Each structure stands twice: as structure tokens, then as C-alpha cells.
Amino acid sequence: MIADKLGVSVSTVNRALINKGRISEETKRKILKTAEEMGYRPNVQAKALSSKDTLRIAVICPRDFYFKTVIEGMESYRKEHEEYRIKLLYKCDDFQSVADQLSALQECEHDEVQGILISAVHPTQLNKQLRLLFKKGIPTITFNNDILGGPRIAYVGLNDRVAGAMAGELMSKYLFSGARVACMATTSAAMGLRERQICFCDTVQKSGKNIEICGPFEYCDNFDLDDILEKVTHILRTEHVNGIYANNMFGTYAISCALRKLGMKDKIVAIGHDVNAELDAFIRDGVLDATLFQNPFQQGYQALKVMVDYLYLKVPVFQPILYIRTLILMKSNLEECDNRLFL
Missing domain, CATH: 3.40.50.2300 (Response regulator)
Structure with missing residues (x-):
């Protein structure tokens, strides 16, 4: 890019190429010369x-x-x-x-x-x-x-594939051989969320620790907290898992709420995605062990x-x-x- 090569801002390059705005003649000359050398021409749409x-x-x-x-x-x-x-x-x-x-x-x-x-x-x-x-x-x-x-x-x-694999690797390191982990997944068809779930499960299965994956247990991303809390609570009470994972922010919030409600924060490893004020508090309190942050x-x-x-x-x-x-x-x-x- 012209801006990177000359060490100037993109807006400065823009002013030179469309001949508009305040810019010194010397800087404009350098930009136009470099643009010609690199084969750039003013964008018709930009004009x-x-x-x-x-x-x-x-x-x-x-x-x-x-x-x-x-x-x-x-x-x-x-x-x-x-x-x-x-x-x-x-x-x-x-x-x-x-x-x-x-x-x-x-x-x-x-x-x-x-x-x-x-x-x-x-x-x-x-x-x-x-x-x-x-x-x-x-x-x-x-x-x-x-x-x-x-x-x-x-x-x-x-890179959702990498994020899912990172979560799976982290979960595998936390858990002992022969452990059980529940995978919570939103019903959303969004490609990235599916990739996280698949790569999480694949990484856990390839960990060599014979960890059993329960699920995925699907939930609707409709912000009905009572509905998903009921599902998570049932899973935690009946599946006898040692870890639990959710592939988006809402699911991560729900599993954290359920673990706190059931008093199981020190018994089950919890890993999810994203962060906000509520998830920040869950991490500080030791309810949520880790989250993958995507900025x-x-x-x-x-x-x-x-x-x-x-x-x-x-x-x-x-x-x-x-x-x-x-x-x-x-x-x-x-x-x-x-x-x-x-x-």
C-alpha cells in the first residue's frame, strides 16, 4: 500500500490522489510518483x-x-x-x-x-x-x-476454527483421563459458531485422554435465560460431567449462571467465548475458568x-x-x- 510504503496516513494518500484537501506539494508529489510506480490509478468510484x-x-x-x-x-x-x-x-x-x-x-x-x-x-x-x-x-x-x-x-x-480448537485444547489440559465434558451449542446457522463447536469436539477427541463428549446440547439464541438455564441445570444434574463448554456469549453466560446457582463452580471446569461485565465477574469469582476473546x-x-x-x-x-x-x-x-x- 502507498500509505505503508511512504509512512503516511491513508487519508493523506486519498487527498493526494483525488486532489482535494490540505496537503503539501512535496508530499503530494511523492504520493503521486509512488502511485504511478505501483500501478495505482484514482478509483472511479472514489471520484x-x-x-x-x-x-x-x-x-x-x-x-x-x-x-x-x-x-x-x-x-x-x-x-x-x-x-x-x-x-x-x-x-x-x-x-x-x-x-x-x-x-x-x-x-x-x-x-x-x-x-x-x-x-x-x-x-x-x-x-x-x-x-x-x-x-x-x-x-x-x-x-x-x-x-x-x-x-x-x-x-x-x-478464526473460529482456531478458537474452537484452543477451547478444546484448554479443556483437555484441565481434565483428567476418562473425564466427561458437555458441549452446549446454539442452534444458529452462522458458520463461525458451527466451526467452533466442531473444532472443540475434534480437539478434545484427539487429546489422547479418552475424554467423553456429551452432546452437543442445542439451545435457541433467543435470550430466554430461563429456558436455557433449565436445560443446563438438567445436564449438570444428570450427565455427571467434569467440564462444560458453550460456543457463544449467551451460552457462556447461561452455564456460568447455572454453575453458580448449583454451587458447582469448584467441581466443573467451564470454558466459553467472549466477555462482558457479567462474564468478567464470573471469571473473577472462579465460576468461569476461561473464555476465548474475539475483540x-x-x-x-x-x-x-x-x-x-x-x-x-x-x-x-x-x-x-x-x-x-x-x-x-x-x-x-x-x-x-x-x-x-x-x-
């Missing part, structure tokens, strides 16, 4: 955008406490780069289905958006609509949950950054998959959990 009042980008994702932090990351980038005049059009519902997201995508053309950021609730059922929009010049970047075989220009988020703030920040770079500069997406580093959070390193510091 069109420069004449508009705002850069309109649709954001499609569920509305919950996890995605609230993703959106905070996007808003942080937007405020840092006011020169782009970014307008984020949030199309968020409490429980997004495939139908909800298809409807939101159909609205995007009428809303005259230049790009779409989406956390896909299904790996394939959105592809037809995304392909139609791409043919009309509206690119898509997925975040948090990816699609298969669709026309997205990039994915920003966790939602940086997912939002980086997804919007990649989209803006793509729309304003003719910057080929050399890295179509941008993985956010997976961290294991335990009681000993919770103090380091600052969403805005980790990539």
Missing part, C-alpha cells in the same frame, strides 16, 4: 464519492450486547476520519433471521449505499442478493460471521477501515481474510482486557 455529501455504508447485524461493542468500534473509526463524511445506516434487529437480513439487503439499493458491512446469519442463503448488489457496484465486507462462495471482498473477524471493538473498527480504504482508493484487497487475534482470558489476565488495545 464519484468525492462529489457527494456523505459516504453511505449499511451495517447489518443483530442488536445485542456483543454487537453493541462492534458498533462502538465502527463509530470510533468514523469519528477519527470525519474527512470521509461517513454515514452509517444501521439495519439491526434483536433477533435477525435470514429473512430479516435479505429484507435489509434489498433496502440497501434504495438507500443508495456505497458499501455493506454484514455479520451473516447464514453462510449461503444471502449470496444471491449479495451477488446482485455487487454487480450493481455495491461491495460487501463480512464481519464476525462469514459467507461461503459469496461475493464479499473481505472478511474481518475471529468485537477491533472487528468493527477494522471492517469499516477496510471498506473506506476500498471505496476511496484503488487499493486491492491483498488480504481478503483479516483475522482478529484470539485471546484466552482468565482471572490472571483480565486486567489486560481493553477492547481498544488488542488486535
Whole structure:
């Protein structure tokens, strides 16, 4: 990238290439010379955008406490780069289905958006609509949950296969040979969540410790805590497990609540995903042994950054998959959990 080669910001490169904004002649000369050497040309779409009042980008994702932090990351980038005049059009519902997201995508053309950021609730059922929009010049970047075989220009988020395997390896190290572990899995069709569950189970089975996996026991991600608590409580009372795992934040919260309610925090190893104030407290109290942190703030920040770079500069997406580093959070390193510091 020109910005990396010259040690300047992307916005400075943008001002030089579209000949707009404050920039010294010497810096502009260096940027234009480097752009020519690297084969870059001003993006036709960028010129069109420069004449508009705002850069309109649709954001499609569920509305919950996890995605609230993703959106905070996007808003942080937007405020840092006011020169782009970014307008984020949030199309968020409490429980997004495939139908909800298809409807939101159909609205995007009428809303005259230049790009779409989406956390896909299904790996394939959105592809037809995304392909139609791409043919009309509206690119898509997925975040948090990816699609298969669709026309997205990039994915920003966790490597869910690695995260599931890390959870499985950690659980295996905690447990003794011949132990039993319950696997809790959301019914969501989102690709990343399925990958976590599969890789967790596969890693535990290959640990060489003859650990028996009970489940997966599925739960509906509808935030009905009483319903999932009843399921988890029944499993803990009847399956005689030594460990329990959940593949998303809601499930992790539910297993933590059940362990505390039953007074079993010192008897069963609990590992899950994500962190918020409630899960932070469970870790500090020793109820939840570890959680895999996927940094939602940086997912939002980086997804919007990649989209803006793509729309304003003719910057080929050399890295179509941008993985956010997976961290294991335990009681000993919770103090380091600052969403805005980790990539």
C-alpha cells in the first residue's frame, strides 16, 4: 500500500490522489510518483464519492450486547476520519433471521449505499442478493460471521476454527483421563459458531485422554435465560460431567449462571467465548475458568477501515481474510482486557 510504503496516513494518500484537501506539494508529489510506480490509478468510484455529501455504508447485524461493542468500534473509526463524511445506516434487529437480513439487503439499493458491512446469519442463503448488489457496484465486507462462495471482498473477524480448537485444547489440559465434558451449542446457522463447536469436539477427541463428549446440547439464541438455564441445570444434574463448554456469549453466560446457582463452580471446569461485565465477574469469582476473546471493538473498527480504504482508493484487497487475534482470558489476565488495545 502507498500509505505503508511512504509512512503516511491513508487519508493523506486519498487527498493526494483525488486532489482535494490540505496537503503539501512535496508530499503530494511523492504520493503521486509512488502511485504511478505501483500501478495505482484514482478509483472511479472514489471520484464519484468525492462529489457527494456523505459516504453511505449499511451495517447489518443483530442488536445485542456483543454487537453493541462492534458498533462502538465502527463509530470510533468514523469519528477519527470525519474527512470521509461517513454515514452509517444501521439495519439491526434483536433477533435477525435470514429473512430479516435479505429484507435489509434489498433496502440497501434504495438507500443508495456505497458499501455493506454484514455479520451473516447464514453462510449461503444471502449470496444471491449479495451477488446482485455487487454487480450493481455495491461491495460487501463480512464481519464476525462469514459467507461461503459469496461475493464479499473481505472478511474481518475471529478464526473460529482456531478458537474452537484452543477451547478444546484448554479443556483437555484441565481434565483428567476418562473425564466427561458437555458441549452446549446454539442452534444458529452462522458458520463461525458451527466451526467452533466442531473444532472443540475434534480437539478434545484427539487429546489422547479418552475424554467423553456429551452432546452437543442445542439451545435457541433467543435470550430466554430461563429456558436455557433449565436445560443446563438438567445436564449438570444428570450427565455427571467434569467440564462444560458453550460456543457463544449467551451460552457462556447461561452455564456460568447455572454453575453458580448449583454451587458447582469448584467441581466443573467451564470454558466459553467472549466477555462482558457479567462474564468478567464470573471469571473473577472462579465460576468461569476461561473464555476465548474475539475483540468485537477491533472487528468493527477494522471492517469499516477496510471498506473506506476500498471505496476511496484503488487499493486491492491483498488480504481478503483479516483475522482478529484470539485471546484466552482468565482471572490472571483480565486486567489486560481493553477492547481498544488488542488486535
